[in-house]
Amino acid sequence: MAKTIAIVNQKGGVGKTTTAVNFSASLGNKGKKVLLVDVDPQGNTTSGYGINKREIEKSSYDIIVGNCPAKDAIIETRFKNVSIIPSGMDLAGAEIELAEIEKRESRLKNTLALVNGDYDYIILDCPPSLGLLTLNCLCASQTLIVPIQCEFYALEGLSQLIATVRTVKRLYNPYIDIEGVLLTMYDGRLNLTQQVVDEVKKCFPKKVYATYIPRNVRLSEAPSFGEPVLYYDKSSKGAKAYEELAEEFLSRQ
Numbered sequence: 330m331a332k333t334i335a336i337v338n339q340k341g342g343v344g345k346t347t348t349a350v351n352f353s354a355s356l357g358n359k360g361k362k363v364l365l366v367d368v369d370p371q372g373n374t375t376s377g378y379g380i381n382k383r384e385i386e387k388s389s390y391d392i393i394v395g396n397c398p399a400k401d402a403i404i405e406t407r408f409k410n411v412s413i414i415p416s417g418m419d420l421a422g423a424e425i426e427l428a429e430i431e432k433r434e435s436r437l438k439n440t441l442a443l444v445n446g447d448y449d450y451i452i453l454d455c456p457p458s459l460g461l462l463t464l465n466c467l468c469a470s471q472t473l474i475v476p477i478q479c480e481f482y483a484l485e486g487l488s489q490l491i492a493t494v495r496t497v498k499r500l501y502n503p504y505i506d507i508e509g510v511l512l513t514m515y516d517g518r519l520n521l522t523q524q525v526v527d528e529v530k531k532c533f534p535k536k537v538y539a540t541y542i543p544r545n546v547r548l549s550e551a552p553s554f555g556e557p558v559l560y561y562d563k564s565s566k567g568a569k570a571y572e573e574l575a576e577e578f579l580s581r582q
Contacts, residue, residue, distance in 0.1 A: 331364070331448040332582075333441065334508055335470040340486050341457035343478045344513030347548055349454035350377035351567070352474075354557030355575035357410035361449040364403065365413045368393075368437070368462050370423070372416035374454040378406050379555025380415050388417030392440045393465060394426050399440045408560060412448075420462070427461045434461070434501055438469035459493050467497045472508035476542075477529055479515050479522040484532065507536050509581075511574065515541035540574040543567065 336349045346369065353365045367374040368389050372382050385404075391397035392414065402414045427433040441451060453466040467473070475490070477483050498505050510533045516522050530537050542548075548567035551558040558568045 331445045331451045332472070333445075333451040333453065333470045335453045335455055335463075335466040335473040336476065337455040337463060337466065337473050337490070338475055338477065338487075339457055339459045339463070339490055340482075344476045344511075344542060345457065346371075346373045346377065346454055347552075348474065348476050348511060348513065348542070348571075349374050349452055350552070351548070351557050351559065351571040352574060352578075353411050353450075353452050354408055354559045355571045356450055356452075356578075357408060358559060358572070359575055359579065361410060361579075362447070363411045364444065364448045364451045365411060366437075366441070366451065366453045367414065367416035368420070368466055369416055369454050369456045370418075370420040370462075371456075372418075372420075373552065375413065375415040376555065377552045377557065378408065378411070378413055380404060380406075380413065382415065382418065385415050385417050388415050388420065389437075390417045390419040390423055393436045393462070394419075394423050394430070397440075399444045403444070408557060424461045427465075434464050434468050437465035441469055459489065463493075464497065464501075467494065467505060468501045470502070471504055472506050474508050474511055475533075476511045476513045477525075478513050479519075479525045479541075481521065481525075483525045484528060487532070507533065509578070510537045511540075511542065512537065513542040515543050538574060538577055540570060540577050542570045542574070545570075 387402035455463045455466045545567035547562045547565035551561035
């Protein structure tokens with residue numbers, strides 16, 4: 330049975346999609362069978378794997394709002410051991426449609442249950458908000474990874490995320506827990522970076538990954554070539570960091 334992990338932070342620009350793309354590729358490279366589900370209407374995870382959104386027949390919209398089985402929306406990527414359910418343009422209006430559907434919070438969970446046995450890990454890239462799509466991801470997941478950028482406003486809004494997770498735990502999914510907190514855009518030369526690291530460790534004792542994701546040009550360039558950084562430039566600092574993250578993650582399992 331697959332372990333389902335949501336990559337979540339309602340703040341945008343924290344490296345959530347970068348982590349979803351490159352963490353899944355690194356797990357696949359280590360021999361783990363991974364299904365990546367793009368639940369962000371922006372569809373950047375889909376683009377990051379070189380998939381043309383205009384050519385998609387079935388997407389995460391169809392499996393959440395429609396009655397499409399998850400297996401019919403899965404695309405095998407050209408990268409080792411990684412399959413993807415892409416995001417489609419219809420997903421932008423999904424929250425309005427979901428509001429009128431019964432048991433709307435468990436739509437994603439129910440459809441992914443049918444492919445659970447085919448993968449080692451299912452990774453969900455959530456939208457940068459705490460709406461119904463993110464609620465679906467939290468209800469479908471056993472754990473979540475929270476990327477936090479090493480910036481001044483890093484902890485802003487995190488209390489709201491933690492409150493939402495507690496509510497989900499109480500009402501819908503008693504098993505959900507934080508898998509780990511990932512510090513992104515790390516620059517060890519800045520005093521501010523160390524201050525943010527110390528604050529995050531106070532807020533999430535024993536949950537912060539020892540692996541930090543650095544600021545790296547190759548990480549920024551890779552999506553425009555439709556490749557995870559591991560395949561775009563294996564020797565880059567970004568690729569090595571996500572390889573180390575995958576190793577740390579697997580050693581904790």
